[in-house]
Amino acid sequence: MTAGTQVSGEVVTAAPAEPAEPHETRADLKRKDNRAWWLVLPVVVSVAFTAIIPLMTVVNFSVQDVFSPTERVFVGLDWFYEAVRRPENREAFVRTLLFSAQVLLVEIPLGVAIAVAMPRRGFWVSVALVLVALPLLIPWNVVGTIWQIFARADIGLGGWTVNNVLGIGFNYTLDSTDAWITILVMDVWHWTPLVALLAYAGLRSIPEPYFQAAQIDGASGWATFRHIQLPRLRGVLTIAILLRFMDSFMIYTEPFVVTGGGPGNATSFLSILLSKIAVGQFDVGPAGAFSLIYFLIVQVLCYVFFTVLTRSGR
């Protein structure tokens, strides 16, 4: 559903009335035709190959101890017990959840603030858009590399400044707090632009008369933001929260490059732990069970978010 359907009924009464367009009527315009399945068939086939078959294989792995395709033992639910009970896994889960929460708390408000401050017309709009979007187009391991260099105390500008200008001892390879901060700052650097661009797109879609009305009413800058801009951002912000939560929950490449999960286990998130078991040790059984639990968590969260997202549009 487009945001166009959620326009009516907002706080600003001075804005021109837009035609009421209840969601049901729009849905009814869609023709009921099961032949549409032929159109989605290519997607179903391609996703079956890239998702269903691998997932089935993971399920098969998860109940066996596999030495080779012919040498394998059925172990029932043993790997699942291990997956949900191993202290290391539980710690990684809490750590990942904490990280996602921090990411959301920092990136969402910051992104909205940047979007509000962004220029809206003229040549500088293009420049601003391109520069802000740039971090999103850098391969994730290069993002890792950039920060691996930048945060180093000896050769990186960031790390050097903190150590020698601010006089705070900072070394992300030795101190776990420093490592966590480095990863968090890196993620904020990398992904706040996404939130900013989303919010910017949302702000651009607000019709001019809303602002004129607010100005006639003598609304302050904050009031304008709180009562006109923020409500209209609900749709895009939900998408932003959804994407940021899911992507930060499965973060892998960047921390892998910068800290490799260390020092100790300080930055070993679920994905890093899983990859270590799956690719590093080639323990397909435990990795399979771990994957399924991980996937279940993602599914549940995804469904909750998706429901909220689509319901808020109604």
Next chain:
Amino acid sequence: MARTTGRRLPWARTVFWLYVATLMLPVLWMFGMSIRPNEDILSSFSLIPQRVTFDNYVTFFTDVSWYSSYLNSIIYTSLNAVMSLIVALPAAYAFSRFRFAGDKHLFFWLLTNRMAPPAVFLLPFFQIYQSVGLFDTHLGVAIAHMLFNVPLAVWILEGFMSGIPREIDETAAIDGYSLPRFFIRIFLPMIRSAIGVTLFFCFMFSWVELLIARTITSVNAKPIAATMTRTVSAAGVDWALLATAGVLTIVPGAIVIWFVRNYIAKGFALGRV
């Protein structure tokens, strides 16, 4: 005088450009490292390079393992973008125009694939692609990346298509257009910008992905990102060469972004704004 499109606080402009400067700082720092010799980087800390050299870039473009993996990345990324688009177009049209059995569930299920942690799929991918002979091929990586790009493409395209009134389809049908002909002759030109945005996003997400690409390739289709790990050797890290490769991986993205700059924000809202 009516200030329009929101009121910007007086200091907003300054704060915004300060933010952009901060954003660029790490990238510029990496660029700075790429144009100095490796010995200089390690021997002393300095804001401005004392000796500027382009040797690292020369090394990159003359060493076959570097530039070939760079090409590999570009090939499979482009292939993936085109394939994802072709597969997603009819599906997005179906979702935006018809109601059919299980449509909502199918749509949601597609999205869950976008949200699936790639690490989950690593092992089976390795085995599937080996058993069907797609291991270490560009096509293999392109297909593997469809895992997250097809759902995204469907999502974006569906959003844009829903914004186009259904009356157009009906009028065309009355005029005697068949569905395929209508789709290619009338509908596709109308959603040109959506196609641009979709290609951009598919390119971007395929370009930045490393985990899957690295797992299902070894030599022939090895991505640039995987080659970058080579800079770590017994003699230590060749920071200068690593930075050079890093800078060069940003270039294709920067070029693509310039062409679609006006649609980026809209695409990020997945056509739903």
Next chain:
Amino acid sequence: MLEWMVWTLPTALVFIGLAVLLVVMAVWARISPPVARRGFLRIETDRGDRLYIGLISAAVVLAGWMAVTDLSMWLALGCAVLVVVVIGIWG
């Protein structure tokens, strides 16, 4: 060719069960189209939605059971089925 998928009987049965369930739901939808309504979940759902929510909740119950108790998994399975039924009927 499918050897690397390392099939076992129990997992095969689970997937056949899921496939059958999908077919049944499709046929059922053909006979009497699903009607969306509101139950104790407070969101509008049709029976397909409720089945999905039910199955996911059942999986959460099973995983949670393993995480906290050593009691028999058959008991957990009973609870899981109960969850599916309750959500399916009143959700």
